[in-house]
Amino acid sequence: MSILDKILGGNTLYYPGCLTKFVAKDLEEKYQEILRQEGIDFITLSELELCCGSPALKAGYLADFKKAAKENMKIFKDHGVTKVITNCPACFMILKKYYQEALGKDWNIEVEHISQTLGSKLKAQNSKLQPKVKNLKLTYHDPCHLGRQMGVYDQPRTVIKNLGYRISEMKLNKKNSFCCGGGGGVQSNEPDLASKIAQDRIKQAKETGARILCTACPLCYLHLKENAKGIKVKELSQLFSLNKGKNDHQ
Amino acid sequence: MTINKQSFWDRETKTALWRIVLEYQGKRDQALKKNQLEMEGFREEVHQMKKQALDQIDQLRKQAIANLEANGIRVFEAKDDNQARKIIEKLLKDKKRVIKAKTNAFGEIDQKGFLADKQVQETDLGDFVVSLVGDPEAHPVLPALHLSPEKIAQAIEKKYRKRILPTAEGIAEFARNYLREKINRAQAGITGANAITADGKIVILENEGNISLVSRWPESHIVVAGFEKIVPSLKEALMVVQASAIWGTGQDWPAYVSVIASPSKTADIANETIIGAQGAKEVNLVLLDNGRGRLIEAGFSELLHCLNCGACLNFCPVYHQIGSHYGGKYLGSRGVVFAAFSQSLKKAKLANCFACTLCSACLENCPAKIDLPELMRKLRTLLEKEGWQTKENEKMIANIRKFGNPFGKIEEGQIPKELYCC
Numbered sequence: 001m002s003i004l005d006k007i008l009g010g011n012t013l014y015y016p017g018c019l020t021k022f023v024a025k026d027l028e029e030k031y032q033e034i035l036r037q038e039g040i041d042f043i044t045l046s047e048l049e050l051c052c053g054s055p056a057l058k059a060g061y062l063a064d065f066k067k068a069a070k071e072n073m074k075i076f077k078d079h080g081v082t083k084v085i086t087n088c089p090a091c092f093m094i095l096k097k098y099y100q101e102a103l104g105k106d107w108n109i110e111v112e113h114i115s116q117t118l119g120s121k122l123k124a125q126n127s128k129l130q131p132k133v134k135n136l137k138l139t140y141h142d143p144c145h146l147g148r149q150m151g152v153y154d155q156p157r158t159v160i161k162n163l164g165y166r167i168s169e170m171k172l173n174k175k176n177s178f179c180c181g182g183g184g185g186v187q188s189n190e191p192d193l194a195s196k197i198a199q200d201r202i203k204q205a206k207e208t209g210a211r212i213l214c215t216a217c218p219l220c221y222l223h224l225k226e227n228a229k230g231i232k233v234k235e236l237s238q239l240f241s242l243n244k245g246k247n248d249h250q
Numbered sequence: 251m252t253i254n255k256q257s258f259w260d261r262e263t264k265t266a267l268w269r270i271v272l273e274y275q276g277k278r279d280q281a282l283k284k285n286q287l288e289m290e291g292f293r294e295e296v297h298q299m300k301k302q303a304l305d306q307i308d309q310l311r312k313q314a315i316a317n318l319e320a321n322g323i324r325v326f327e328a329k330d331d332n333q334a335r336k337i338i339e340k341l342l343k344d345k346k347r348v349i350k351a352k353t354n355a356f357g358e359i360d361q362k363g364f365l366a367d368k369q370v371q372e373t374d375l376g377d378f379v380v381s382l383v384g385d386p387e388a389h390p391v392l393p394a395l396h397l398s399p400e401k402i403a404q405a406i407e408k409k410y411r412k413r414i415l416p417t418a419e420g421i422a423e424f425a426r427n428y429l430r431e432k433i434n435r436a437q438a439g440i441t442g443a444n445a446i447t448a449d450g451k452i453v454i455l456e457n458e459g460n461i462s463l464v465s466r467w468p469e470s471h472i473v474v475a476g477f478e479k480i481v482p483s484l485k486e487a488l489m490v491v492q493a494s495a496i497w498g499t500g501q502d503w504p505a506y507v508s509v510i511a512s513p514s515k516t517a518d519i520a521n522e523t524i525i526g527a528q529g530a531k532e533v534n535l536v537l538l539d540n541g542r543g544r545l546i547e548a549g550f551s552e553l554l555h556c557l558n559c560g561a562c563l564n565f566c567p568v569y570h571q572i573g574s575h576y577g578g579k580y581l582g583s584r585g586v587v588f589a590a591f592s593q594s595l596k597k598a599k600l601a602n603c604f605a606c607t608l609c610s611a612c613l614e615n616c617p618a619k620i621d622l623p624e625l626m627r628k629l630r631t632l633l634e635k636e637g638w639q640t641k642e643n644e645k646m647i648a649n650i651r652k653f654g655n656p657f658g659k660i661e662e663g664q665i666p667k668e669l670y671c672c
Binding site for chain 2: 145
């Protein structure tokens with residue numbers, strides 16, 4: 001650990017997760033920009049960090065998952081990481097819940113979903129986040145891994161509202177939310193099934209009358225977008241109109 | 251693995267299913283209120299009650315068998331489905347006309363050709379209708395939810411040459427008259443059980459009244475049930491009844507609850523006890539293991555908390571697309587996991603184990619708080635160990651092992667199509 005790390009009490013790692021890093025790359029840039037704008041110091045490990053092990057665990061490769069957990073912990077600790085912020089609900093659940101289970105006491109790294117990071121800033125009233133639209137209606141899809149499995153329902157909504165949006169809830173929301181169909185390996189194992197589920201969710205979103213469907217998960221985002229007709233699908237970061245970036249929803 | 255195109259429900263059925271499910275959700279919440287129950291607290295109570303019962307199941311089982319037999323109910327333990335069928339065949343040896351009331355445990359051991367030499371009549375309206383149309387059950391509590399009254403009326407006309415009103419009422423009236431005739435002449439009745447108490451009582455709930463008739467009218471009553479139905483006493487059994495009604499159909503209490511403690515008897519004449527008055531003269535319980543022991547040994551005993559209310563299906567995204575094609579002898583994630591132990595790991599894979607998105611909607615809606623996604627994940631670990639992986643997962647893990655990510659080597663500007671993630 002460097003002297004600086006000791007003074008600051010360790011590094012905060014921004015961990016985008018494989019899906020954001022390799023597929024929805026624009027989200028990674030957005031989130032880094034958002035974190036900077038919010039004055040959050042963070043490091044990135046890009047090529048050094050490994051997949052969190054979520055797909056391995058969910059497909060039944062327990063040994064591979066444990067290996068990934070051990071290796072990532074070593075990489076994180078070697079870089080003085082004491083806190084991880086991720087925008088991926090699957091990584092969030094894995095790092096927070098399943099790393100704890102697999103690694104026990106050795107896993108003493110704090111884990112946050114980025115909506116929690118931003119939500120806390122808003123609550124503490126030291127956020128620089130500014131509303132960029134006025135009362136624009138959208139609907140929010142709770143990612144299963146963030147909502148039902150980790151109980152994070154309110155913080156993404158707080159962030160969305162503070163960006164000037166009005167949330168029109170779907171009939172099935174929060175703990176009763178309906179899956180996008182992509183998780184658990186289904187998008188790759190059963191693509192037809194995954195698409196049909198997504199189309200049902202899109203239908204439910206359109207019933208709210210909103211023109212925008214927002215979610216806080218890269219998989220839900222990519223998968224819903226792929227299957228959306230007549231509604232715009234946005235990932236949470238895309239609601240931010242950043243100083244540098246252009247305003248997406250206009 | 252790819253799910254067959256014909257396995258998907260059509261738009262009409264899906265719309266009908268959503269209407270039923272959303273209505274059910276409202277009724278369920280009302281039923282909880284009417285019983286002055288707070289959902290989370292009650293779910294935890296049911297969970298703990300079932301857990302405690304299963305923790306001492308060997309002892310409860312011994313007590314139940316001893317007490318049932320002392321009451322004159324014969325108990326037959328069946329190691330597997332084959333043995334269960336043999337026991338039932340023997341019990342029905344001299345009987346030709348058999349009536350059946352909704353029992354999923356019977357479905358578990360049933361097989362093509364079983365009891366083919368008998369006239370077996372299903373008396374539950376939904377089951378009667380699906381067997382008439384020739385479809386599999388679409389839901390354990392609402393087996394005919396995918397069939398419109400028009401379609402059912404057509405099937406009745408075709409089979410019985412009788413024109414009826416294509417309405418729920420018209421169909422129910424036809425079934426009542428038709429089935430009464432069958433019930434009247436039956437020599438044996440087969441039912442399931444919702445709970446069995448260690449002090450020797452069989453508890454069955456229903457709305458239609460057919461179970462009361464099937465269990466009492468014929469001379470012989472055969473109950474088929476898994477041993478996980480055993481709970482210590484009526485107190486726990488009534489909790490099972492209440493939870494099953496609330497989560498099964500959104501009712502605060504079912505129309506009827508039968509508590510069967512012995513065969514029918516009377517001592518009205520000369521104080522002499524005669525077995526067999528107006529009810530069944532003999533009551534037989536076929537107690538199934540059929541993989542349950544293996545399931546407990548493998549660390550999956552939580553699955554046996556199941557009350558078979560079907561609530562896990564109601565918000566399941568996979569069930570909403572492929573209905574009865576998801577699961578084995580029992581539907582949904584519960585059926586997939588059960589198939590692994592009562593049948594084989596291969597069956598569990600074919601029951602679409604890898605179609606589950608692990609979304610947790612089943613857990614959220616389970617009155618006994620069974621962590622089905624966790625059991626499903628554990629089952630995938632067993633499938634992996636025994637070589638029942640999917641090709642897609644094999645590709646994914648090879649990528650993770652070689653490149654540290656599930657997509658493999660990604661060329662600049664390329665976006666992977668298969669999103670193995672999450």
